[in-house]
Amino acid sequence: MDVSIIKWIWLIIAMLFFLAEVMTVGFVLAAFGVGALAAFLVALLGFDLQWQLLVFVVVSAISVVLSRRFADRVTGEQAEGVGVDRVLGKYAVVLTPIEPREAKGRVRVEREEWRAESEDGQVIPVDTIVQVVRVEGTRLIVRPAPDQEI
Structure with a gap:
């Protein structure tokens, strides 16, 4: 060449x-x-x-x-706790009863209110402490907290 x-x-x-x-x-x-x-x-x-x-x-x-x-x-790496992931694992207080048939449950996580559904379809009454398991769209999927304290 x-x-x-x-x-x-x-x-x-x-x-x-x-x-x-x-x-x-x-x-x-x-x-x-x-x-x-x-x-x-x-x-x-x-x-x-x-x-x-x-x-x-x-x-x-x-x-x-x-x-x-x-x-x-x-x-860079995305910081933990950014976006909706920041509520995963956090504890919340039930503001309106979480009833699977009604789909009207609401919870407060820190200072924010979210629509919520029960992880296993059970009814969760007002003032129950719950833990956020996952996020689906604009709804939090929660379960009753094991120790019922924040």
Whole structure:
């Protein structure tokens, strides 16, 4: 293969990696695009294929590590207790009786009122302490608290 063509192949490879990155969500392919771009620059300077490959591998590896750190910092883990998950496992007080046939039960979790249903279909009277088992839409699924204390 003609040596002058190799540098353009690196540029095409870099563009393909960047294009593929746009179509995916992993944020990994761009790192290889950076490596291919670095190999292209080394090829422009006249270094042989072994140096180009070495630069591609080293720069790609460094780029992967740095991009992972950046992606982890940007996306981060969702904090616990965000959204409706914050009420899971919490205790609540029954405000209106929870009756399976009526589906009108209401509970107060901390300072919020929620519609509620019994986990096993039993009637739960007013002022009973319940524990939130799960969330289904805008309803809390609850069961009587084992110790009946908040």
